[in-house]
Amino acid sequence: LEPVTSGIAVVTALAASGLFAGYELLKCRMYECCDDRWLIANLTGMKTALESRLHGQHLVVDTTVRAITGHIKNKNPQKALVLAFHGWTGGGKNFVSKIIAEHLYHKGMESQYVHLFIATLHFPHASKVETYKDQLRTWIKGNTTKCPRTLFIFDEMDKMPEGLIDAIKPFLDVYPEINGVNYRKTTFIFLSNTGGNAITEHTIAHWEKGKRREEIKHKDMENVIILSAYNEHGGLWHSNIIEMNLISSFVPFLPLERKHVKMCIRDDLRAKNISDEKITEEILSKVADELQYHPPSKQLFSKSGCKRVSQKVDLILEDFDND
Numbered sequence: 001l002e003p004v005t006s007g008i009a010v011v012t013a014l015a016a017s018g019l020f021a022g023y024e025l026l027k028c029r030m031y032e033c034c035d036d037r038w039l040i041a042n043l044t045g046m047k048t049a050l051e052s053r054l055h056g057q058h059l060v061v062d063t064t065v066r067a068i069t070g071h072i073k074n075k076n077p078q079k080a081l082v083l084a085f086h087g088w089t090g091g092g093k094n095f096v097s098k099i100i101a102e103h104l105y106h107k108g109m110e111s112q113y114v115h116l117f118i119a120t121l122h123f124p125h126a127s128k129v130e131t132y133k134d135q136l137r138t139w140i141k142g143n144t145t146k147c148p149r150t151l152f153i154f155d156e157m158d159k160m161p162e163g164l165i166d167a168i169k170p171f172l173d174v175y176p177e178i179n180g181v182n183y184r185k186t187t188f189i190f191l192s193n194t195g196g197n198a199i200t201e202h203t204i205a206h207w208e209k210g211k212r213r214e215e216i217k218h219k220d221m222e223n224v225i226i227l228s229a230y231n232e233h234g235g236l237w238h239s240n241i242i243e244m245n246l247i248s249s250f251v252p253f254l255p256l257e258r259k260h261v262k263m264c265i266r267d268d269l270r271a272k273n274i275s276d277e278k279i280t281e282e283i284l285s286k287v288a289d290e291l292q293y294h295p296p297s298k299q300l301f302s303k304s305g306c307k308r309v310s311q312k313v314d315l316i317l318e319d320f321d322n323d
């Protein structure tokens, strides 16, 4: 009887594992899994979307696309990808993060493999920095274990308790693995307003020399940002992550000019189903006039970038309804 019993056991085990594999396959068709079906890596689409939807940020498109493409295409990257987005409010840092998420994950920002931390929401008390450090390490470890290609976005880095981000330094370094977890395929994006003033000053100096905005080089701006991020108070202040060169790329967001604001206004009107023939230069100017520009003597850049555009457009939508 013995060979028969063991034979039955083998068949049962095989059937069970077959059933389980079938169930997993079916489950991953319907629900998000950490596989190629859901981790779409649409790099061409990402480039096209950034080129067509992001206005006035030539340095961002270039550096971001290159860094992400290099990291994703490398089957065995040496370390996690760490991008530091710096610039004034409303220049598109969150917007770009969203575009990246949408082209790397089928479910975009809704993906369970995309995590957004907002400093004032998740880490509001400087006195609790030690607790936050433990929570952050546990959270990142748990999520990277679930899916190695996870995206972590940290918004408001400038408002993050100082020293906190250094807790994740080992995850950003070149270790093959830490306690059995490999962090090298993860991507971290840090969003920050630090460096915004320095970027603006540099952009004004460039403009005063009569040069085109598109001639501003990433290399010049990168040094400007590193100094500001390290010396201005905020999450990266005197950070080991900068000292140890663990940031793969510092990405400068330039202050937006009136002409870029007008492009954002046009996008917003189109998104609100206003037809192109109704979007006149007069309308664009009318909305653009609602925003504030500086420096006072030159009125070059929108103080809030494109951030308040949608609200301002809402104010004139009634004019279209009455047409």
Ligand SMILES: Nc1ncnc2c1ncn2[C@@H]1O[C@H](COP(=O)(O)OP(=O)(O)OP(=O)(O)O)[C@@H](O)[C@H]1O
Binding pocket: 053, 054, 055, 056, 057, 087, 088, 089, 090, 091, 092, 093, 094, 095, 096, 191, 192, 193, 256, 264, 305, 306, 307, 308
């Ligand atoms: N360069 C841009 N091109 C096109 N649209 C933009 C650009 N910058 C901002 N926008 C629009 O303005 C909105 C607000 O911008 P966003 O939240 O990305 O700015 P931010 O740089 O993250 O600001 P903050 O530093 O205040 O968080 C975006 O959702 C987008 O619609």
